[in-house]
Amino acid sequence: MIIIKRFGSLFKMMLKGLAVFMILLLACESLDLASANKVTTSKMSYISETKAYGGGSIVNGGKTSVSSRGICWDIQPMPTIENNKTLDGVGDGNFISVITDLIPNTTYYVRAYAGNSHGVSYGNEVVFKTNGSKIPILETSAISNRSATQCISGGNISFEGFDKVSSRGVCWSVNNPPTISDFKTIDGNGVGDFVSEISGLNPTDSYYIRAYATNSKGTAYGNLLYLKAFQNTVSDIDGNIYNTVSIGTQVWTLENLKVTRYQNGEPIENIKDNALWNHTESGAYCDYDNEPENSDSYGRLYNWFAASDIRNIAPDGWRVATYEDYQILVDYLGGPWKADENMKNGSFNALKGGKRNRDGLFQEKGVNPYFWSSTEYHEGSKWARFLVLDGGVLDINNLSKNYGFSIRCVRD
16 A cells, blocks of 8 residues: 555656646747747948948748848847837848938947747847937928918928037028028027028029038038929919919919819800709809809809819819818818918918809808818718808818809819
8 A cells, every 4th residue: 555655646746747847848849939040130330320231140940930020229238129120021041121210429239130920039239329420410391381482491400410500491592402502591590390481482493492500510401302483373274364372281273263164175064043053963053143254253153063073173283172182271270260260361362252052042252252172971972071161260061062162273
């Protein structure tokens, strides 16, 4: 009995030992699969103030394929893919990585990595330091609010250099590249964003524009922008001429549309009869009170079917404004409350062309402006989106497609 008990105890110990062995074996196997890739981090090269080249080499252990690779970096040692990283393809072998948007005169820690279905393996750590720029580092802001003789640009200074920025602005010229010896604005000092108002442009000339920033070590320039010669009018297929205006990133017609044909030359139906106007599902237009002289000042009124027709009633290279176009405009002008005043009395010149109801009744000429968008309320709906400026508030809403509203166009 004593022998049996001792044998039982020994057997239990053997089972426990076997269980521990299997756990360790599985753990080692898992570790082996996760670290099957031998990863080496390349030395960093071509180091500038904000950019550096690196990469790595991967020897696949044959367990599973490499599904991601690159380098990771941080200003603290032992970076992981949870910090900054590049994505440089898949598979083993050598690869090249490029790091951008670095901070000048800063030490960085870098490791190559290789990922597979079992985990991520890292290479040795490499340390490098970006160059210290003596002059500022900056970008040029996009051009907006373009008119015949002026526009708005500016810049963003992300690094001052070895000394404070004492002067900043934009410079421009008909010759490439512009410098501070050409035309320029002076827009304060220091780092960060700034806005520049460019004026005195010749409408028939094209210009090169870039931001600048000066400190005691010299002048740095941002990326170069090209400003085409201004075209402040556009004509439709009937020969009607419309003034245009740049508002933010968009260019709009300044007058309400008055065209009577689509771009392919086919006519838009002129409907005067009230019953027919209410029931048609084809494009149609009318003059306010059916009096053609009203279109001279206020343009014509169109149903939504004309506004959205694929034959396009806008001038060539333009489109009837969409719901999204109006949202961009309203946001740029400060939201619904501010946009109402800006659109009526500001650059948009919202002419109060009134409307034609479904029953044919004309209303509100000289009181309120109504504008169709080319956007349906939803697909197949009998309603479409329109914009109205009424009582100091701008509203984008939905209404029957058989109303008659004015139309404004946006350049493609």
